[in-house]
Amino acid sequence: MFGASNYAKVGTADLAKAAGISEPALYRYFSSKKELFISAIKTTGNRLLSIWQSLAADVVDPLEVIRAIGLRYYDHLRSRSPIMKLLFQAVSEADDEEIRQALHKNFAAFIRFLEETIEEGKRQGLIRQDVDPTVAAWQFMAFGLSLDLVHLLGFDEELNRDHIEEWGRLYLDSIREKAPGAGRAAGRPVTIGFDRHMVENWGELYLDSIEEGDSWWRLGERPPRC
DSSP states (O other): TTTTTTTTTTOOOHHHHHHTTTTHHHHHHOOOOHHHHHHHHHHHHHHHHHHHHHHHHSSHHHHHHHHHHHHHHHHTTTTTTTHHHHHHHHHHTTSSSHHHHHHHHHHHHHHHHHHHHHHHHHHHHHOOTOOOHHHHHHHHHHHHHHHHHHHTTTTTTTOOOOHHHHHHHHHHHHHHOOOOTSSOOOOOOOOOHHHHHHHHHHHOOOOOOOOSSSOTTTTOOEEEEE
C-alpha cells in the first residue's frame, strides 16, 4: 500500500482494509501509521539481507556471490516492484529522523555484508588487495539502485538481461585480482570513512573497468565465468 501510493496519502483505514482487519485491530499491533511504516522498512531490509545470506551459503567464490546477487535482483525486479517502491518512498521521507534511522540500519547491514564478502575475496586472492571494501560495496549498491531506476522509468527493454550481465562483468573486472604482469598497480592507499578520497577511489574502480588494457571484454572475447 505504501509503495503503490505514498506514506502521506495512505491512511490507517486503507492499511487495515488491505490487511483484512478492522482499523481498531490494527492499533493493537502498531501505535501509529509511522510505526507500521518503519516496521515495513525494517522487514523488507531483513528479507533482502536473508536472500543474500542464503546465496552466500551456497557459493564458495565471493565474486560469484556478488554476481549471483546482482543477477537475481534484476531477474526478480518486476515481482518485487512494490518493495522497491516502498524503499524509494521511504527515502523521500528521510527528513523524519526515525524513518532515516530505519533506512540507515538497512543499508548499513547491506554494506557490512558486501564488505565481508569482498574481504573474503581478498583473502582468497580473487579480489585486488588495494580495493577498499567500503568503496566497492557502495559501488555495488549504486548498481542496484540504478537497476531500480531502469525499471521505474521504463528502460527494461533498452537495458535487457544481456546488458545487465555486461554491466556486472564490468564491475567484477574492476575489483578482480589481475594476472601477474597485467599492469595493475597495486598498493594504493586505502581510505577510512566516506570522504573525497573514497569517492576518488570509487571513480578509479569504474575507470579501471573501462580503460584500455588486456581484459577479456576489451579484446572482444567471451567472458570467463566467475
